[in-house]
Amino acid sequence: MKIVGVTSCPSGVAHTYMAAEALQKAGKEKDIEVHIETQGTSGVDDELTSGQISAADFVVLSTDTSIRGTERFKGKKVVQLTTTQIIEKADALMNKLSKMA
Amino acid sequence: MNNVANFVDVVTAFDIDADSKEEAIKAVITKLDTAGKLLDKEKFQADVFAREAELPTYIGFGFGLPHSQSDYVKDATIGIGKLTHPVEWNDGKKADFIFLIAVPYGGKENTHLKILANLSRLLMHDDFRDKLRSTSETEVRDLLMASQNPHRSE
Numbered sequence: 001m002k003i004v005g006v007t008s009c010p011s012g013v014a015h016t017y018m019a020a021e022a023l024q025k026a027g028k029e030k031d032i033e034v035h036i037e038t039q040g041t042s043g044v045d046d047e048l049t050s051g052q053i054s055a056a057d058f059v060v061l062s063t064d065t066s067i068r069g070t071e072r073f074k075g076k077k078v079v080q081l082t083t084t085q086i087i088e089k090a091d092a093l094m095n096k097l098s099k100m101a
Numbered sequence: 102m103n104n105v106a107n108f109v110d111v112v113t114a115f116d117i118d119a120d121s122k123e124e125a126i127k128a129v130i131t132k133l134d135t136a137g138k139l140l141d142k143e144k145f146q147a148d149v150f151a152r153e154a155e156l157p158t159y160i161g162f163g164f165g166l167p168h169s170q171s172d173y174v175k176d177a178t179i180g181i182g183k184l185t186h187p188v189e190w191n192d193g194k195k196a197d198f199i200f201l202i203a204v205p206y207g208g209k210e211n212t213h214l215k216i217l218a219n220l221s222r223l224l225m226h227d228d229f230r231d232k233l234r235s236t237s238e239t240e241v242r243d244l245l246m247a248s249q250n251p252h253r254s255e
Contacts, residue, residue, distance in 0.1 A: 021222035042214035
């Protein structure tokens, strides 16, 4: 299974990156390929490629602030959660998505 | 990766005896102010609480991560607070460790933001959190300075 995602938060300093790390860590532990783009105050990091997006089974987007470039995910299965939910439940999320894939 | 010490200062406040989240955050902010990291303590405090009200910053594992990019910060600083007993952070969740991130506004230099981003990533790892909890106040600064992000996706 492959997952891509974009995280962002109001101040763009902390939760953006914690959520990204939580998803990447959970993916690594479960052998799921995960690519997360961060949209923070210091700019966009790890911008998703069109190849990564088209290969993804699911897209995870944070809902704290509006994500830029959501048109890239048109037609994909999108899961939306707050960064706090992602941080706390990344493992459970990965398990759930694995079952749905 | 640049050395954290060049861009971010660390201030510690261990053994905070507080009965509320507000009291605990204020104790850490007072330490930052005493260390000369703030331009206006009261206004910075207001910025932190405004951010906190917008979306509470409990991140799990007993950690609260109040933070603000504020006009009233002089130098980018991480304030680490350890509480003698947990306080309710939000939605019944309790924190006994505070990681307060104070970042000044403006400036062309965003290296400190990148470093803070990496530190935020580090907090997601149990081994780092365990080390943080078991390290003494005098050594916690060295722990942070020595830490780099374990795995970025690129």
